[in-house]
Structure formats: structure tokens, C-alpha cells
Amino acid sequence: MDKLKNNSYFLLLWILPKKFLFFKAISIKLKKLFKNIRKVKSIKYIPNTSILSLCDHSKTVSSVCVSLNNEYLATGGDDNTSIIYCLNPRSLKFGKILRRFEDHGYYVSSVCFSPDNKYFASGGVDKKAMIYSLSKEDCEKNDLTSDNNYKGNVDSNIYNKYDDKANEFGKLILKLRNHTHPVYSIAFSNDSMLFATGSDDKSSNIYSLSPKNKDTSGCLLFKLTDHTQPITSVTFSFNDHYFLSAGFDYHVKFYGMDHKNKENYGKLVFNYNKYNKEIYKIKFSNNDEYLAIGYASGLVVIINFNPFDKINFAKEIFKIDDHKSVVTSLCFSMLNNLFIIGSWDDKMINMHQIYKNNNKLCNKQCDELTLIKSPINSACFALNECFLVIGRVDRNVIVYI
16 A cells, blocks of 8 residues: 555656646647737738729729718729719628719819718819718618719809708719819818818818708808918818818918817918928828828828927827828728828838837838739728728729728
8 A cells, every 4th residue: 555655646746747837838828829819909900801893983093982881982083983882791782883973074083971971072173072962761762773873963153052852862962163273182070060172273162061051051161272282181180170281382281170269260270391292191090189191202290189289289209101102091090000001102001000108109010911903092991990992093992801
């Protein structure tokens, strides 16, 4: 018995370390696995697979946009047309044309949806901006897969009031013709009550959109003429307290849009001009904390927007100098942790991960889409960050997941 006890004792001494080493090895492998999972989660919105390739334009695709409800994708092209597709993957009409518009007489330069998903707008080189009605109830009544082109038959020298019979999906309700030169950029305010256009005539116009008050809908509120060169990009801050315009005169101009602040309402409150380079694109983050500025030289500057600090109203945080040609697209993800840059030069989308380290904003390039065979004119995220849409010079629109 004593020998058996001694043998069992030594056997335990021999087995236990091996078991310890075995479980330790397993724990190390599990830790590595969880680290990899965390890495994947941190960049889980980076698309790497194309699920749709749309080629319905006969010329270059100049602009793309996804509605905030993630149901529609809009494209505008140099063939004078704009198209709305179904982007709902649960629908049988996914990837199909819902409506094609041919109201512009020349290139369509910009397209966008209103944040409340009720309106779609397009701006063109023909000096006009069009606004169409998108009604959920009307969508169900109409055959959305119809390829019949709707041509608006309403015209005015300045604008068209809302039509009481505008009950079709994609009904033209406003035609804005206040510019004397091509319209390069359009934008809705985040409450969908204002609409802005930026033009080659060095001016930007802001219109009122009020469906409840048909007498004031479409009225020109402000005509801003502080730029000395063509305006290439316009946008509103997320809280709608500021309107921004940028152009070839190297300036980003900030205008007060808070109607409660009568002193600054519609007036120039700040002018950003750090680099003597032509600006092609500006984009706010979804929390108004950051503003991205894309230059024609390929430079991208991220500034911290702090309207409560007069000294550091727009302070540069970092700059990205990866591109060598015009920056055509800037877009933040909904969580503001991813930032994409599109350009004409290298035919790729660069993705940067934005994070804070010791209360300092940092960025690192986390991925790039190199399977793009043509220069990029426009790119955007869907709100749920499940889709990345790219409009290319070769007439193709690619949707990545």
C-alpha cells in the first residue's frame, strides 16, 4: 500500500504540471483569438466584397448618395440623368431602378436625399436644381420598377411652388433657377427645412422648404456672395446652426443659421484659410466635432470644430497627404470611427480609423479598396454602415458590403 501511495503521489506530480501547461497553452490561444475578434470588431464596417455593379448611365457617374433609411440609392451622371435604385436587401426589387429622371439639360453634378427621406434633389451644370417628392404611401401605390422616365413639365424663372397633385413617387415639385452658372453642390439641412446650392457663379443660395406653408416653400432666403471663385462644396452642420461653403478661392466660409441668434443669422461668422490651395470637398462628422476638408492637390485636413471657442473655432488636428490628385469624396461613418477618402489619382478608396489616445484624436490607415479600375467621382456610407457605394468615371456604380 505504501508503494502504491508513493507511486500515485509521484504520478500526480508528473501529470499536474503537464495539465497546467496544457491549460496554459489553451488560455494563450484563447487570448489571441479574442484579440483577433476585437480587431475585426474595430474595423467590421470595412467592406471587401462587391454585391452590386450598376451600369445604367451612358456616361461618367458624378455623384452617389444613400438615403438615411437605407432604402434608396441615388446616382447622377454626365448623361444628364439621375437614377434612384432600391437598396433594401430584403426587397425583391433590390438593385433595381425605381425611377429615372431626365429633367436636366446638361450634366448632373450632385444628388442628395433629405434627412427625413421625403425628398430627393439633384443639381446640374444646366444652372438648375430639382427637388422631387418621395412618399412612402405613394411608393406602395405605384409600380416602382417601371423604367418609364418622368419628365417634369413645370417651369418658372425662379422656383415652382409645391403642387397639390404631387402624389407620385419622384414627382417634380421644385425647379430652382437662381444661378447664372452651373450648380456644383447641393445639400439639405438636417431638419429638412432648408436647401442649399453652390455654384460656379461664386454664390450659394439657401431656400426654405416648408410643406406646411406652401406660400414660403421654395423661397430664396439668402444669396451669399462672399466667395471670389466658384463654389465647389456646401454643407450644413449636424445641428443646423451653421452653413458652410468652400471653393477655388482657398476659403471655407461659416455662416450662422440659428434663427434664434438674430445677430449671426445668415451672416458670415468665420473664415478658414490656412492653405493656399483650391478646395474641392468639405464634410462634417455626424456629431459636428470634426470637419474634413479635401483639396484639389490631394491634401485632406481634419479640423476640430468648436463654435464656443472663438480662438480655436476651427483648429487643425491632423492632415492626410496620401493622394496626389483631386479629393473627390469625403465621408464619415455614422459612429465617426471610420473615414473614407476617394480621389482621381490612384483609383482606390483609402480608409482611416479615427480614435482617441490620451484625449488626442489620432488616425491610421486601416484598409484600402484596390480593386477599383477607374478614378472615383463619389463615395458614401449607408447610415447602418453595411454598404459603401462608389461612383466611378467608367460609368459604373459599385456597392460593397
